[in-house]
Amino acid sequence: MGVPGPASSADPCSVNENRSIAARAGDRNGSASCSHSLAKASAPMPAVLCNGSTRAVTPCPASSDAVRDDLNTMGKQGQLILRARDKALEILETENACTDWYRTRNSDPAAVFRTVTFAVDRKGEAFVRKAPAGDGFEMIYNPYVASVEQDGGPSSTVTINANGAFFFPAASLVEDRFKGGPLSFQGTRWIQVGPYVGGSFRAQVLVLLHEFGHVIDLLPEDREDRDGKSRQNTLDVLRACRAEVESKEAPHTFFSSR
Numbered sequence: 001m002g003v004p005g006p007a008s009s010a011d012p013c014s015v016n017e018n019r020s021i022a023a024r025a026g027d028r029n030g031s032a033s034c035s036h037s038l039a040k041a042s043a044p045m046p047a048v049l050c051n052g053s054t055r056a057v058t059p060c061p062a063s064s065d066a067v068r069d070d071l072n073t074m075g076k077q078g079q080l081i082l083r084a085r086d087k088a089l090e091i092l093e094t095e096n097a098c099t100d101w102y103r104t105r106n107s108d109p110a111a112v113f114r115t116v117t118f119a120v121d122r123k124g125e126a127f128v129r130k131a132p133a134g135d136g137f138e139m140i141y142n143p144y145v146a147s148v149e150q151d152g153g154p155s156s157t158v159t160i161n162a163n164g165a166f167f168f169p170a171a172s173l174v175e176d177r178f179k180g181g182p183l184s185f186q187g188t189r190w191i192q193v194g195p196y197v198g199g200s201f202r203a204q205v206l207v208l209l210h211e212f213g214h215v216i217d218l219l220p221e222d223r224e225d226r227d228g229k230s231r232q233n234t235l236d237v238l239r240a241c242r243a244e245v246e247s248k249e250a251p252h253t254f255f256s257s258r
């Protein structure tokens with residue numbers, strides 16, 4: 001663990017950044033909820049905070065949070081990602097079965113996770129597609145939720161489908177009867193992430209934890225197999241992390257779900 005002490009309860013200070021704390025003084029949550037001792041420091045961070053086990057991370061993770069700054073420029077979608085990222089970070093900064101599982105691959109998963117950046121694929125697949133699979137069977141393909149380079153390590157970029165289950169609980173179902181032919185719309189279908197309804201906070205946290213499993217090569221690649229392997233990977237994340245994912249609701253309340 002690079003961060004001393006237990007991660008404070010869900011707060012905007014879990015990322016130890018002076019600047020963001022100052023900027024947040026006027027937030028509804030205010031600095032009162034910032035129980036992180038690191039975050040309260042007004043002087044420059046002592047260098048010792050940056051030693052720790054951050055071998056994988058070149059810049060001192062306690063000195064700035066460029067990822068947070070970046071997400072703060074990405075509108076509502078950025079805020080939703082940030083909220084889920086805060087929760088995932090909080091989980092990984094705490095001693096629990098989920099963190100232990102990631103540690104089987106990397107000694108300081110929180111430090112690596114903090115460097116992961118995010119992009120939104122605005123043109124990502126928006127439909128659930130039904131297509132014949134031979135022998136009278138049909139396959140249902142959900143729009144992808146997110147993707148990341150396998151074993152990309154620190155500073156990997158997780159790409160989130162703007163039209164998938166990270167943001168939405170449902171998608172239009174289309175029938176792809178003839179390749180390249182006209183699509184026939186068949187109403188709406190719920191889309192989920194594991195057991196969680198798409199667009200829910202828990203679904204979002206689970207997505208980030210799943211993608212992070214690829215970042216450190218803890219989960220096997222599942223890009224080719226459109227559903228089965230990815231689902232299995234999600235189940236593996238849940239087995240280790242479900243209690244933490246469900247431990248409480250959003251870290252802060254100023255983006256109440258709508």
Ligand SMILES: [Zn+2]
Binds near residue numbers: 214221223230
């Ligand atoms: Zn995957």
